[in-house]
Ligand SMILES: [Zn+2]
């Protein structure tokens with residue numbers, strides 16, 4: 098398959114498609130039969146820092162000859178009954194209605210005069226019926242354009258379609274043109290290209306948990322040139338943290354962990370935009386902030402943190418990487434198998450619930466206020482072992498994965514496997530996430546793509 102153009106995130110209206118939808122849409126539209134095919138996407142909505150985000154919640158493929166038929170004026174059109182059924186659902190569920198078809202071409206696409214005439218005939222009435230955003234989208238395998246009719250009576254172009262899979266694909270009507278790259282990032286841009294480096298610079302990335310793993314993530318992401326970091330941790334530095342927090346000093350003891358993290362990020366990149374939150378990720382402010390990110394790194398091991406990051410991934414279609422090191426030690430001090438894991442979670446592709454990574458009992462305890470939480474655990478917490486080298490092994494692996502995905506460099510954009518290291522056995526294996534079809538988070542029966550809707 099042709100490589101997608103590398104397009105940095107851009108301002109304006111966007112549509113995010115779970116990769117599973119994109120794969121199904123690709124199979125449906127681009128069959129090599131030299132025909133046009135059609136579909137409808139129903140989408141939730143959220144606000145993002147670059148503009149409103151439409152979040153695909155359901156993909157309805159139109160059957161050729163039944164739902165997608167020769168039109169009165171155009172070449173082919175969605176059948177009136179198909180349009181009506183989808184529009185009624187959009188109205189009832191408060192979702193945007195987006196009609197989709199394909200054109201032939203590669204990195205550029207636009208509507209034909211016949212397309213635009215049919216939008217002008219159909220969309221004012223559909224907008225009236227649904228009370229929601231309605232519009233048309235046209236795709237080639239490497240480009241997308243959209244014509245959106247908003248409930249307030251205005252009409253805007255869709256700026257980009259985002260597909261957050263193994264490569265973070267962004268489709269536009271035509272490829273972005275490269276600007277200039279800072280001399281500081283010259284050697285990187287020789288790998289990523291200027292547009293790849295610009296993509297990193299336009300990314301807003303969250304790091305949840307600023308302990309041993311989070312500390313390395315922050316340093317690495319800032320030095321790569323990620324433009325904006327959201328740092329969330331309510332913990333303070335104690336003496337036993339010093340061997341694992343990059344550039345931490347004795348003077349940092351007693352200060353919030355956000356302090357050494359923000360200092361390191363600024364040293365790495367004085368232009369970086371930082372938001373530091375000294376609070377638990379469960380607070381509504383922190384949860385809200387997560388939904389405005391392009392990628393989330395989860396380096397905190399509480400089940401509540403997993404719950405909220407998982408919610409952001411599936412409800413707001415934001416990819417997430419969970420990083421953790423597990424060193425089991427029994428009561429006699431025997432060390433068991435060490436697992437160092439970097440798990441990649443793609444919206445709609447099998448989530449932390451499907452993969453039994455959220456324990457309902459632990460989650461219930463985590464959701465208690467601080468003082469009750471300590472009392473709720475039967476055994477007083479014994480500090481777990483923790484070592485910088487094991488943290489670094491998976492933190493850097495996670496950053497590499499993010500870097501290659503953001504710059505579109507992974508060979509297989511559909512590869513969303515996670516990596517598990519067993520360092521004592523010197524083994525490394527890939528693991529595909531499980532997906533429960535009826536999961537109440539990552540399926541269309543659940544919260545997938547709901548956004549603020
Ligand atoms: Zn067309």
Ligand SMILES: [Zn+2]
Pocket residue numbers: 447448449450451452532533536537538539540
């Ligand atoms: Zn799930």
